[in-house]
Amino acid sequence: MKHEIDHLLKDALSYKEEPDDRLNQRIIKTVQQKERAHMDKNSNRIRVPAAALLAVLVIFAGSATVYAAWKYLTLAEAFRGEDAVAVNEVQECGKYRITLLGIVSGKNLSQYISTDYAGNLQDNRTYVVTAIENADGTKRPDTSDDDYGKDPFLVSPLIQGLNPKDYNIITMNGSYFEMVEDGIQYRIAECDNVEMFADREVYLCVSDGNFYNIEAYQYDENSGVISRNESYQGVNALFTLPFDQEKADKQVAEEYLKTLQSELSGQEAKEEESISEESLCNKVSKEVSEWKLADFNEKTKLITEIEIAPNAKGAFEYDYTIGENGMGSSGTIMPEFISERDEEGLAKVRSVRSGDDEDTAYIETYTLQDNGRLILRTYQYTER
Amino acid sequence: MNKVQLEQCIYEYGKDIYTFCTQITGSRQEAEDLYQDTFLKAVELGERIDYNQNPRSYLISVALRIWKNRKRKFAWRQRIAGTCALAEEIETGGMSGEENSVENTILKQELEIQVKNAVKNLNPKYRIPVYLYYTLQLSVEEIAKIMKIPQGTVKSRLYKARTLLKKELEVVLDET
Numbered sequence: 039m040k041h042e043i044d045h046l047l048k049d050a051l052s053y054k055e056e057p058d059d060r061l062n063q064r065i066i067k068t069v070q071q072k073e074r075a076h077m078d079k080n081s082n083r084i085r086v087p088a089a090a091l092l093a094v095l096v097i098f099a100g101s102a103t104v105y106a107a108w109k110y111l112t113l114a115e116a117f118r119g120e121d122a123v124a125v126n127e128v129q130e131c132g133k134y135r136i137t138l139l140g141i142v143s144g145k146n147l148s149q150y151i152s153t154d155y156a157g158n159l160q161d162n163r164t165y166v167v168t169a170i171e172n173a174d175g176t177k178r179p180d181t182s183d184d185d186y187g188k189d190p191f192l193v194s195p196l197i198q199g200l201n202p203k204d205y206n207i208i209t210m211n212g213s214y215f216e217m218v219e220d221g222i223q224y225r226i227a228e229c230d231n232v233e234m235f236a237d238r239e240v241y242l243c244v245s246d247g248n249f250y251n252i253e254a255y256q257y258d259e260n261s262g263v264i265s266r267n268e269s270y271q272g273v274n275a276l277f278t279l280p281f282d283q284e285k286a287d288k289q290v291a292e293e294y295l296k297t298l299q300s301e302l303s304g305q306e307a308k309e310e311e312s313i314s315e316e317s318l319c320n321k322v323s324k325e326v327s328e329w330k331l332a333d334f335n336e337k338t339k340l341i342t343e344i345e346i347a348p349n350a351k352g353a354f355e356y357d358y359t360i361g362e363n364g365m366g367s368s369g370t371i372m373p374e375f376i377s378e379r380d381e382e383g384l385a386k387v388r389s390v391r392s393g394d395d396e397d398t399a400y401i402e403t404y405t406l407q408d409n410g411r412l413i414l415r416t417y418q419y420t421e422r
Numbered sequence: 423m424n425k426v427q428l429e430q431c432i433y434e435y436g437k438d439i440y441t442f443c444t445q446i447t448g449s450r451q452e453a454e455d456l457y458q459d460t461f462l463k464a465v466e467l468g469e470r471i472d473y474n475q476n477p478r479s480y481l482i483s484v485a486l487r488i489w490k491n492r493k494r495k496f497a498w499r500q501r502i503a504g505t506c507a508l509a510e511e512i513e514t515g516g517m518s519g520e521e522n523s524v525e526n527t528i529l530k531q532e533l534e535i536q537v538k539n540a541v542k543n544l545n546p547k548y549r550i551p552v553y554l555y556y557t558l559q560l561s562v563e564e565i566a567k568i569m570k571i572p573q574g575t576v577k578s579r580l581y582k583a584r585t586l587l588k589k590e591l592e593v594v595l596d597e598t
Binding site (some may be wrong): 042058 | 426436438453462534537541552585591
């Protein structure tokens with residue numbers, strides 16, 4: 039039966055639609071026009087009077103090699119203002135020397151004002167300038183070189199208390215522009231204004247890859263603190279952005295987070311899929327917290343039972359799937375997670391998740407044996 | 423992404439992205455808007471597409487995110503006419519070039535229409551993985567990354583989708 043429906047779906051859905059060539063040309067033309075407009079603004083900026091540039095250069099004194107190209111950057115004007123903060127902190131990560139040069143936040147800071155896909159102006163922004171150099175003194179490839187971009191970086195503000203995998207420059211409407219001057223790669227990263235979070239720690243991460251790298255950093259769910267993963271072999275620089283705490287605005291931050299969270303979750307889709315599932319899961323979670331083994335045997339059906347040996351850190355890693363296309367689960371159980379156990383040795387913590395349909399939920403239980411191995415049982419609960 | 427990279431991405435992945443846009447929007451006009459916005463957003467994000475890191479999946483995830491946001495914001499804007507027109511075009515345009523008798527061709531065409539309609543009526547949480555799996559032939563791992571859900575959930579949604587479709591297409595399946 040599965041084969042039959044599989045075959046039908048493959049046959050019926052294997053078509054490809056081709057976009058009209060005019061549509062493709064329109065996209066390319068739009069991008070070209072935007073680039074041209076951006077470049078025009080850049081070239082205007084280059085004509086900033088020498089005296090004004092000098093002021094900017096003084097701010098960055100002490101980093102002679104790095105600030106030499108500063109005058110070419112478009113935000114020189116904004117960075118001359120009172121709100122700009124020069125940081126000039128250097129961190130070395132593997133093959134790279136990374137310098138956080140400075141930061142500025144606020145409204146209408148740049149002539150280069152971006153819009154989101156819906157055409158809404160994004161004018162209240164944070165701009166962060168970093169420089170990336172090869173630690174061995176060789177030059178970074180120029181933007182016109184084939185090698186440019188072969189070792190991509192993500193430069194992103196991160197905020198204490200907000201999981202960085204969900205809240206980073208990509209989700210906070212970010213973008214960047216970049217140039218290479220004298221073998222030094224400069225990047226101005228911009229995103230929604232994060233100064234409103236100044237009452238927390240606000241970080242800047244510079245890591246390898248195009249996207250946020252969960253291997254490179256650690257996020258402590260309890261304290262909200264973000265830190266470098268010391269054992270990570272790649273690039274994982276982490277700076278603290280020195281915002282003035284008085285610039286924090288809890289109310290605005292709260293509203294911003296609400297908007298962002300609803301955008302991130304695609305609320306509508308989420309709501310329609312979670313209403314019934316959540317209610318069953320919640321109901322089951324409340325019931326099973328006090329259950330003994332006999333209750334599970336009586337009220338549910340045992341689906342799978344696996345025995346797991348602890349890894350080198352004493353944690354239990356598991357990954358299983360029930361049936362060819364059935365429910366799957368994977369994860370790591372830390373010893374402290376199952377430290378509270380009842381008289382039968384059953385951990386008081388039980389995980390409940392929704393099943394394939396509205397009437398089904400799956401419950402995982404954990405029993406630590408005397409030999410140090412863990413028995414993970416998965417039960418199927420079906421609402422009658 | 424510079425102009426050359428943009429052109430390369432359009433050349434290499436344009437068909438896939440456009441197909442996905444037509445499937446999830448169900449309207450030619452909205453598909454074109456979404457397709458254009460996907461590339462513009464990718465350029466705006468400033469990410470230089472890394473060819474070792476699956477740019478096709480990245481572009482599909484951008485398209486999906488824009489569509490989800492837009493669906494929420496413009497849920498009221500139904501383009502009934504566009505949807506019907508597109509459905510017809512897709513239904514008649516999807517035939518492979520096998521040499522069959524006229525009768526077989528018509529039967530096959532009719533069957534494909536029924537399957538497509540059944541898929542179109544699925545809840546998006548089942549419909550999207552079906553399109554990604556059967557049309558774009560992405561792996562469960564890639565779909566999980568795009569939809570930001572665990573691989574087990576992708577598998578169970580595909581399983582559930584097939585179960586729902588089997589039920590919906592019961593009569594057709596009995597005949598085949």
